[in-house]
Structures are given as structure tokens and as C-alpha cells.
Amino acid sequence: MSGREGLVYATREYTKEEVLRVLNSLVAEWFDRKFRDLTPPQRLALIPIHEGRNVLVSSPTGTGKTLTAFLIALSELFDMAQRGELEDTVYVLYVSPLRALNNDIYRNLEEPLSEIRELAESKGLEIPEIRHVVRTGDTTTTQRQNMLRKPPHILITTPETLAIILVAPKFREKLRTVRWVIVDEVHSLAESKRGSHLSLSLERLRELTGREFVRIGLSATINPLEEVARFLVGYNDDGTPRECVIVDARYAKRKSIRVVSPVSDLIHTPAQEVTQAMYDLLFDVVKKHRTTLIFTNTRSGTERVVFHLKMLARKKGGIPEDSIAAHHSSLSRGVRLDVEEKLKGGELKAIVSSTSLELGIDIGYIDVVAQVGSPKSVTRCLQRIGRSGHRLHETSKGVMVCVDRDDLVEVAIMVREAYRHHLDKIHIPRNPLDVLAQHVVGMAIESKMRVEDAYRIIRRSYSFHELPYEDFINVLKYLSGGYSELESYKVYGKIWFDPEEGVFGRRGKYARVIYALNVGTIPDEVSVKVLTLDRKYVGNIEEEFLERLFPGDRFVLGGKVYEFVKSDGMVAFVKPAFEQKPTIPAWFSEMLPLSYDLALKIAEFRGQMFRWIESGKDPEEIREYLKRECKVDDNSAEAIIGYFLEMFYFLRSLGIREYPSDxxxxxxxxxxxxxxxxxxxxxxxxxxxxxxxxxxxxxxxxxxxxxxxxxxxxxxxxxxxxxxxxxxxxxxxxxxxxxxxxxxxxxxxxxxxxxxxxxxxxxxxxxxxxxxxxxxxxxxxxxxxxxxxxxxxxxxxxxxxxxxxxxxxxxxxxxxxxxxxxxxxxxxxxxxxxxxxxxxxxxxxxxxxxxxxxxDVVLMEDKRALIARFHEQVMRRVADLMKRESTRAAT
Known part of the structure; x- marks a missing residue:
């Protein structure tokens, strides 16, 4: 193993025989019958987990990550069951960000648990049942009471529910025995405040158990792994980093990605023809494959693609119309579940999604992923494409479809970087004081606490390791009603705090109820009503969209242009601006931002292209480079070279010899x-x-x-x-x-x-x-x-x-x-x-x-026409210059 400061990379690969030797005999026999060999993450991770070490496993979908996480714990639970030592308490805690993923894991555990029991019975062995249960916000009171009477040995939950059960007076006692904590999709949690929230819950759990437990993080493709590992394991009381073994199997699967443009001339081809060519191209991909997953970057884009594919299915045939479906977060839960079931059952030819199918719920067999437009980061590109070729030996196959020249350049460099294994860096929020306030109330409910003990526990979390002491004291001051003027606005103290003695505790009998009903980090999202100044109803916009608006901004709603005036609560007031052009596209709030790391790579590429053009490099060589390194088709290569030549000559016509780059x-x-x-x-x-x-x-x-x-x-x-x-x-x-x-x-x-x-x-x-x-x-x-x-x-x-x-x-x-x-x-x-x-x-x-x-979307035609007009003006300006240059080159 190689490593630094508590972190080591797993380099020793163990054989199946070595792993079977450390497993419970029943579990070993079951595993041996079921699997021919170990997958890369299993070869690297199982023995370190068996040795009681913290492990972060990063590998693509379909490489056996989940079983890697559970196998050792299952083996030890069956050992305890056979020895009659299994108590009515929780030993394994599994946390994931998605309820759907929790239900998936429950079903996936059902199989090994029942099959190993059957194996035991066939040998005449009587062993107690190993129980596993899902507990989320959907769990009924009756189910929760049953869990108290017969606690699960494996508890599957979400970060929010974990925070609630940590203060549930009776059930929290069942968590004192936790020995393994599995955090799934750790990359998606780490990037948001849900991750900061979970990291504090885990430190409070560590305080409750009174000893360390084994932390196992499962992640798709992510970077840097060291930082995600630190986030997973946190720090010791003395401030030193806890140890963690990093299993880097991110490139365990082969990939095949190509970048395609439906037409060679993205400027002069009329908008309708370009979009039609794009839908024809997608239809062709769907027809050639068993199941295609298509990603768009917006929910409205998802609906448009589904609509056009169904139209083509009706017109051309070859694909049943009802085998094409949409999946995004605005659809009801019932509709989404129905689509997921059909997908698993192999009933769908094409499923179109915005971001909702990015994370690891088991969606059955997908043989190709198509992406419309840029997914904005190398990491997201690989995560999405990794949904195809679900099994280890299969190739993840992706088709990136672009209808815009900036998108083409962006995606070409993204794919080049994906093949070079250059991933964007994750952004982990630091010291979010709102999350801290919530947990301080939770800690106060658990027991009266010394300030220095609470500060020590909090700073064990990676997200709060550098929390300034004065910020912590200010949170205590705020929560204990230290800003007394707020009482007249019905903001009352939730805790008491004695700064002299350095202790704090809960205040009032409702503290636990208030905490349980208000826990969590995801804000309530609702749509905002749009009214004219004389209070006529116009329609609704999303709150995310309203966030972007300044007075005077114009946008399209219901096909008409309105100017934003002001907001009041959840109402936005506008005035008609029908004669004017909108200034904010309606889909803007949904757009994913381009990552900083990838942006810099594209800026570097710009510099490279301009140097090549300036030095007179043969366009054929540039075309070959783009096809070889960036996996683009002929149309795309043509469009990219043309784009840079136009910019080059445009700047030359102004007498400018320095070109935009990094x-x-x-x-x-x-x-x-x-x-x-x-x-x-x-x-x-x-x-x-x-x-x-x-x-x-x-x-x-x-x-x-x-x-x-x-x-x-x-x-x-x-x-x-x-x-x-x-x-x-x-x-x-x-x-x-x-x-x-x-x-x-x-x-x-x-x-x-x-x-x-x-x-x-x-x-x-x-x-x-x-x-x-x-x-x-x-x-x-x-x-x-x-x-x-x-x-x-x-x-x-x-x-x-x-x-x-x-x-x-x-x-x-x-x-x-x-x-x-x-x-x-x-x-x-x-x-x-x-x-x-x-x-x-x-x-x-x-x-x-x-x-x-x-x-705006409505004015897509105008947008194309405007670009074509700009283009004509540019070409008129540079025509003579280009003619002179090519004559000089020829002579």
C-alpha cells in the first residue's frame, strides 16, 4: 500500500481463495457458488474491510461495489448468529441520499440473506434470522414501533432520518452497537450541505458508540479521492486525520465515447433542419440498440426529446411509441417508479432523463447512453456514460450529440480529458453554520453538554475541522436567544447556554418535536405565482428562476414577454413587455455550470488551436488530432476548425495578434x-x-x-x-x-x-x-x-x-x-x-x-437567424484577408 498522512492507496490485489478463507463458511460457500471471480474493487477492498480499516471504494456502476461494502459485515453477522451472539440491536448502518436507492439495497440484500439461510437449513443448521429494514421519512408509526420491538441488524436509511433517530430516546440506544457504517454515493453527498449534515451525525454516532466503527464509502468516478476519503472518515480527537484505505478502481471498465454533430454546417443550416437532423440521429441510435438512456440538461429538454422521438416512431415505425418514456424530478413519484419498473423489465427502448437517473439506482440493462448538449464536467460525463454496459466486462458506450459550436469544442475537450483520466475537482462546503445550528440543537436534546466537548466532536468532521471557535460561540449565542430583539419576531431560544460555566442544554419540552419536524438541509421548493401589477394571473415560474431576476429583466411566459418589477413572498409582479426581446432565457435556472477545471483545459486548447493556425499547420493534421484525441466525427471536426479560423481572421482584421486562451x-x-x-x-x-x-x-x-x-x-x-x-x-x-x-x-x-x-x-x-x-x-x-x-x-x-x-x-x-x-x-x-x-x-x-x-426557447429561430446574420457580417469583414492569406500560402 502506498500513501500519506493516514491515507493509503490499496495496491495489493487478493485472490478469491484468500477472501473465501476469511469469510464465514456459509457465506464463503454461497459466494463461491454464485461468483466465478472477484471484481477489481472486491480484490482490493474486502481484506482491508475485514481487518477493520476504513475504506473508500471508487469504481463505475456494475463493478460489485455494493456487495464489496456488505460482504464482510454479512459474514461476521452470520458468525455471530451461529455462535448465538446476535442481539436485538443495529450492527450495520447503510446511508444513501436516495430513498429509491435504499429500496433497491433492501431488495438486493434479500437475495443473499435468504439464500445463505436456505444453505444453512440444507445442512441442518438452525440460525436466527438476520433482519434488514429501510427507515426513511416514508416509514409509518407502526413500522417504527415494530423496529423498536424487533430492531434490524442492518438499518438502511437517509442522512435526515439518521439525524432524527439519534435523538429518538429509545431507538438511539439500539445504535450503540453499530460496527459498520456504509455511505453510498458519497460523492453526491459530499458536494452539498446534506454531506456536511451527515458528517456531523456520524461524529455524534461515534460519541454514542464510544468507539470507532468501520466506515465504508462507495463512490462513482470522483476527484480528488484523497479529499473524499478525508470527508468520509474525518479526524481523531487530537486533530490527526483518521486512517483510510482508498480503493481506486475508477477505470475498471472500458469506455467508448464519440462526439457527433448532426450537420457539418451549424451556421447556415436552418434551425428546423438542425433539430430534425438531431432527432433523426437520436432515433437511429435508439433503433440500433436494445435500450438507450438519453440525457438532456433541462427538464423541458427531456419533454421535447420524448415528444419528437414519439413522433418519429409514429412516422417511421420500427419502435413502439409507448417504449419511449421521460424520467425527471418534476414527474410524480408514481410515474417515476412505473418508468423505473418498465426499464428494469426491459420494456423500454428509450428513456430520456435530465439528472434524475445519474445516481446509482439499479435501472437494469442499458447498452448505450446518448447525451444532448454538454454535461458540463468530465466527472458527470463519465458518471452518465457509466450507466451503460452494466456488467464489468462490458464497455460503457456514449454518444455525445452537439448542435452548437461552443458545445462541440467543450465536449471534444471533455472527452479528451475523460480518456486522459483528468477529472474535475469536487467542491465540499466548509463550515456551514446553518447545518451546525441544527446539530447543536440535536446535541442539546441528547444531553447537557460541555462547550469544549461539543466543539471537539464537531471539529472531528471534515466539513467543520477548521471551524473558528468564535463562530461556534456565536451559534450558541444565537440559539440560546442571545439576540434578544429577535423575540419580538417570534424567534425564541431553542437551547440554554451558560457561557460562564461553559455548558449548554435543551430548553423547553417541545425542543425534540421542533428538531424532528424541521431537520434536514433540502429547502422547500415551490413555484412562484406571476401576476401583473393589476394582479392578473400570468402563470408560474420556479423559485430558482426568480433568484436570478433583477428589476427590469424580461422573460417569456405563456409565449409572451414580461418585465420583472418586484416580488412579495411567493408572488412575482411583472408588466407586459410584448414588443421587447427577453433578456433571461426561461430554462436558465436549470442549466448545469461548466466546471472550473474543464473550463481551463478548454481555454488552453483555444491557445493551442490559434498557435497551430498561426504557424500554418496543415488543417488535415488538426482534423486528425481532433478525431484521434477528442473522438469527434467529420462534421464536428469541420465545424470546430471553421469556428477557430473565423475567430482568427476576425481578430487579424482588427489588427489584433493575441488570441483568447488561458x-x-x-x-x-x-x-x-x-x-x-x-x-x-x-x-x-x-x-x-x-x-x-x-x-x-x-x-x-x-x-x-x-x-x-x-x-x-x-x-x-x-x-x-x-x-x-x-x-x-x-x-x-x-x-x-x-x-x-x-x-x-x-x-x-x-x-x-x-x-x-x-x-x-x-x-x-x-x-x-x-x-x-x-x-x-x-x-x-x-x-x-x-x-x-x-x-x-x-x-x-x-x-x-x-x-x-x-x-x-x-x-x-x-x-x-x-x-x-x-x-x-x-x-x-x-x-x-x-x-x-x-x-x-x-x-x-x-x-x-x-x-x-x-x-429564449421561443425565439430559437430568431437566435439561429441572428447568429447567421452576425456570421455574414464577420465573413464580409474577413473575406479579403482570407483570400490574401491563401494566395500567399499558395505562392
Whole structure:
């Protein structure tokens, strides 16, 4: 084994014989009959688990991860059962983020448990039953009482339910015996506050057991494994990292990915033809395969693909119409379960999903995954494609379909990086104070506690290892009613806290009920009513979408354009703007952001392409490189080369010899027909980083101009849109790296984003309750309370709920750290900023950025037409130059 500081990589592969020797004889015989050999994760992980070591297993779907996690525990449970030592208590705790996955695991355990029992009976052995049970929010009171009478030996649950049972007076006693904790889909938990929440629950469980238990994390493709391992195991009381064996079997399966474009000319082909060609291509993929899983990036996209595939099935035949189905989070649970069952039963030819089928529920046999548009990160690309070729010896097969030139470049580099095993880095939230507040209340319910003991337990969690002591004390102060003015707003202390003696405990007989009914980190999402100023109902939008809106923004609803005026609770007020173009696309809130790591690779590739073009490299060689390294088809290669040539000659026609790359930020000014200047920044750093940069710059620009400056946001850059007659007066150099955070706090304070996120944080931090003594409190009421409280607490800089709202927006929603990094590189001169003169047409690389501020789904045709028009203007500008260059090359 090789490793550092508590972490070691498993390098020794054990044979099946070696593993069978350490198993209970019944379990060994069952396993030997059932499986010809061990899978890669089993060869590396089973013996370390048997030795009682913490293990993180990262490998693709279909490589036997689940059995790897359970086999040793099952073996020891059967040992105990045979020795008559099995008690009515919990030994194995399995936690996953999905209820559907929990039910899957329950069914998957049913088989080995019953088959091993049958084997025992056939040998005349009488052994007690090993019980396994699922406990989630869906579990009835009767089922919970049964669990208390006959506790399961294996408890399958979710992070939220675990937090509740830790304070259930009787059932928590059954958890003292836990010896193994299995955390499934650990990568998806680690990235969100659900992971921070779970990490604290595990430390509280560790306190309850009074000794260490074996932690087993199961993860799909993720990076860096060291950080995920640290997250899984946390730290010892003395601050040293706990040990963990990392099993890296991420590349255990072969993959075959290709990038395709339905037409060779993505500019001049009419929009309708491009989309039709795309649906024909998808239909062809579905027809050639047994079962195709198609991913789109939005729920609306999912519905459109299903609709068009059904139309083609009707027209062309060959595929039954009812063998094509949609699966996304807006569908009811019943519909989703029905689709999952049909899929498992092999009744579907094609299933179309947004993100809901990314995680590991067993969906039966899929032989190809098609992806429409870019999945925005190498990791997500591999996770999605990994859903195909479910068995170990099969190849995971993916077809990436692109109908946009930026998408093509992005996906080509994504696939190249996937083959090079370069994965994006995971972002794990640090010190979320709302999650901390919830757990402090939970700890107070368990028993009276010394402050220093609680702080020690909390800092064992990776998510809170660097928690400043003063933040912890402020949380105690807030929870114990230390901000007395809040009482007049019905925010009462949930705990008592004696700072002199350094102890705290629960306050009031309802504390446990309030905690149990309000536990968890997922905010209540509801749709927001849209009314005109004279209160006429227009329709509904999602809350995520409302977060993005500033007064003056325009969007399409019900086929008409409206301008956002203000919001009140869960109502958005608008006025008609029918004659105007929308500024915010309706699907914007659903878009996945491009990862920072992949964005930098694409920016590097841009530099490489421009160097090749400048040095006169043969286009045939570039085409071969793209086909070999990036797995693109001829159409895609053609489109990518054409795209870069246009940009190259466009900049040459302006006398500019520096091209956008990871070392050069191009900034252009384009004057549109309405007389507005679009100040376009080609910062290819992903949307979260651009979100931070654009908000800071727009704030400074608005202050200087004394007028509202619009933002068009994209993964490849952003544009500040100035009203007619207003000249741009800010540059990236105006934002000092060390001032970025303060500027952003000012920029976001009066926004919808701040109001909504403050409510989410306040409900997590038990400041605004979702449920009081069994009464649901409507989201509208929660929002009204939160808006009032925000006005009250804004003067307390260190108030935990306010501090956490800023942290969540700047670090988790935006990416302030990488934005600061970009600014530092500019200030150090490592990245140059190159400006164009005022242009009458945007550059080819700017099309999608400026269109972000002009387009909507309804206006897809207009968008294509506009790109074609921009293209004609660019080609007119560069035609002579291209002719001169090619003549020179020929002579």
C-alpha cells in the first residue's frame, strides 16, 4: 500500500481463495457458488474491510461495489448468529441520499440473506434470522414501533432520518452497537450541505458508540479521492486525520465515447433542419440498440426529446411509441417508479432523463447512453456514460450529440480529458453554520453538554475541522436567544447556554418535536405565482428562476414577454413587455455550470488551436488530432476548425495578434442596433466563477454610470449590457482581488438571490420553522418571515444565519475563490487583458455570450437567424484577408 498522512492507496490485489478463507463458511460457500471471480474493487477492498480499516471504494456502476461494502459485515453477522451472539440491536448502518436507492439495497440484500439461510437449513443448521429494514421519512408509526420491538441488524436509511433517530430516546440506544457504517454515493453527498449534515451525525454516532466503527464509502468516478476519503472518515480527537484505505478502481471498465454533430454546417443550416437532423440521429441510435438512456440538461429538454422521438416512431415505425418514456424530478413519484419498473423489465427502448437517473439506482440493462448538449464536467460525463454496459466486462458506450459550436469544442475537450483520466475537482462546503445550528440543537436534546466537548466532536468532521471557535460561540449565542430583539419576531431560544460555566442544554419540552419536524438541509421548493401589477394571473415560474431576476429583466411566459418589477413572498409582479426581446432565457435556472477545471483545459486548447493556425499547420493534421484525441466525427471536426479560423481572421482584421486562451482575456465592445454597448469579457472559467466576476463588475459599473447595468452570463464569459448613451467605464483591473468579497456582499444584498437564500439558511438554522407542533408552515409565510428577519439582522455582521447566507452564495452558488484567483493572475501579469475597438458586429466567440442576453426557447429561430446574420457580417469583414492569406500560402 502506498500513501500519506493516514491515507493509503490499496495496491495489493487478493485472490478469491484468500477472501473465501476469511469469510464465514456459509457465506464463503454461497459466494463461491454464485461468483466465478472477484471484481477489481472486491480484490482490493474486502481484506482491508475485514481487518477493520476504513475504506473508500471508487469504481463505475456494475463493478460489485455494493456487495464489496456488505460482504464482510454479512459474514461476521452470520458468525455471530451461529455462535448465538446476535442481539436485538443495529450492527450495520447503510446511508444513501436516495430513498429509491435504499429500496433497491433492501431488495438486493434479500437475495443473499435468504439464500445463505436456505444453505444453512440444507445442512441442518438452525440460525436466527438476520433482519434488514429501510427507515426513511416514508416509514409509518407502526413500522417504527415494530423496529423498536424487533430492531434490524442492518438499518438502511437517509442522512435526515439518521439525524432524527439519534435523538429518538429509545431507538438511539439500539445504535450503540453499530460496527459498520456504509455511505453510498458519497460523492453526491459530499458536494452539498446534506454531506456536511451527515458528517456531523456520524461524529455524534461515534460519541454514542464510544468507539470507532468501520466506515465504508462507495463512490462513482470522483476527484480528488484523497479529499473524499478525508470527508468520509474525518479526524481523531487530537486533530490527526483518521486512517483510510482508498480503493481506486475508477477505470475498471472500458469506455467508448464519440462526439457527433448532426450537420457539418451549424451556421447556415436552418434551425428546423438542425433539430430534425438531431432527432433523426437520436432515433437511429435508439433503433440500433436494445435500450438507450438519453440525457438532456433541462427538464423541458427531456419533454421535447420524448415528444419528437414519439413522433418519429409514429412516422417511421420500427419502435413502439409507448417504449419511449421521460424520467425527471418534476414527474410524480408514481410515474417515476412505473418508468423505473418498465426499464428494469426491459420494456423500454428509450428513456430520456435530465439528472434524475445519474445516481446509482439499479435501472437494469442499458447498452448505450446518448447525451444532448454538454454535461458540463468530465466527472458527470463519465458518471452518465457509466450507466451503460452494466456488467464489468462490458464497455460503457456514449454518444455525445452537439448542435452548437461552443458545445462541440467543450465536449471534444471533455472527452479528451475523460480518456486522459483528468477529472474535475469536487467542491465540499466548509463550515456551514446553518447545518451546525441544527446539530447543536440535536446535541442539546441528547444531553447537557460541555462547550469544549461539543466543539471537539464537531471539529472531528471534515466539513467543520477548521471551524473558528468564535463562530461556534456565536451559534450558541444565537440559539440560546442571545439576540434578544429577535423575540419580538417570534424567534425564541431553542437551547440554554451558560457561557460562564461553559455548558449548554435543551430548553423547553417541545425542543425534540421542533428538531424532528424541521431537520434536514433540502429547502422547500415551490413555484412562484406571476401576476401583473393589476394582479392578473400570468402563470408560474420556479423559485430558482426568480433568484436570478433583477428589476427590469424580461422573460417569456405563456409565449409572451414580461418585465420583472418586484416580488412579495411567493408572488412575482411583472408588466407586459410584448414588443421587447427577453433578456433571461426561461430554462436558465436549470442549466448545469461548466466546471472550473474543464473550463481551463478548454481555454488552453483555444491557445493551442490559434498557435497551430498561426504557424500554418496543415488543417488535415488538426482534423486528425481532433478525431484521434477528442473522438469527434467529420462534421464536428469541420465545424470546430471553421469556428477557430473565423475567430482568427476576425481578430487579424482588427489588427489584433493575441488570441483568447488561458493566458489572454479578450474584451470586446459591441454596439447593437438599439444603441446599447455590450461589454463582453472572454473569461473562460465556468459559470460559477463568471457569476462572481460579473456581479462585482456590474456593481462597480452601476455605481459609476448611475444607471442599471444588465448582465449576460455564460460559461465562456459574460457581458455587461449598458443602456443607450452610457459608455463602459470599468475593467477587470478595477476589481482588486482582496476587495472582491466585500464588493460582492454589497452587490448581492438587495437581490432576490439574497432574500431566497436567507430563507433557506434560516429554515436550516431553525430560525424560521417549516413545521411547528405538527402544523406545516407555508413557504409563502416562511419567505415573509425571512424577509422581515433579514432587515432586522443585517446590522449584526457576525450573526451566524446572515454570515452563512453570504458564504453559501459566494462559495457554493458562485465561486469566489477561483474568481479571486483570476483577478490575482491579471494583477500579477500572468494573464493579459486585450481590448478591441468598438465593433459593429460581435466576434464569433461572443455570439453565445451576447445571445444569453437576447434569447429564449421561443425565439430559437430568431437566435439561429441572428447568429447567421452576425456570421455574414464577420465573413464580409474577413473575406479579403482570407483570400490574401491563401494566395500567399499558395505562392
Amino acid at each position: 493566458r489572454v482575456i479578450l474584451v470586446e465592445k459591441w454596439l447593437d442596433e438599439q444603441g446599447r454597448i455590450h461589454h463582453v469579457f472572454h473569461t473562460l472559467v465556468g459559470r460559477r466563477t463568471n457569476d462572481a466576476l460579473s456581479h462585482a463588475l456590474a456593481y462597480l459599473a452601476t455605481k459609476k454610470a448611475g444607471a442599471n447595468i444588465g448582465i449576460a452570463l455564460h460559461d465562456n464569459g459574460f457581458a455587461l449590457v449598458y443602456p443607450r448613451g452610457v459608455e463602459p467605464q470599468v475593467t477587470l483591473k478595477d476589481v482588486k482581488p482582496e476587495e472582491l468579497e466585500e464588493i460582492l456582499k454589497k452587490a448581492i444584498f438587495n437581490t432576490e438571490l439574497m432574500r431566497r437564500r436567507f430563507r433557506h439558511v434560516a429554515t436550516r438554522g431553525l430560525m424560521v420553522l417549516r413545521n411547528y407542533k405538527g402544523h406545516e408552515i407555508s413557504v409563502e409565510k416562511q419567505q415573509m418571515s425571512a424577509s422581515t428577519l433579514l432587515k432586522v439582522v443585517k446590522r449584526w455582521e457576525d450573526f451566524p444565519i446572515l454570515k452563512e447566507t453570504y458564504r453559501e452564495i459566494l462559495e457554493d452558488y458562485m465561486d469566489v475563490h477561483h474568481a479571486r484567483e483570476v483577478l490575482e493572475k491579471i494583477h500579477r501579469g500572468e494573464v493579459r487583458v486585450v481590448e478591441t475597438p468598438l465593433l459593429d458586429t460581435p466576434s464569433p466567440f461572443a455570439y453565445n455570450i451576447v445571445l444569453e442576453g437576447l434569447s
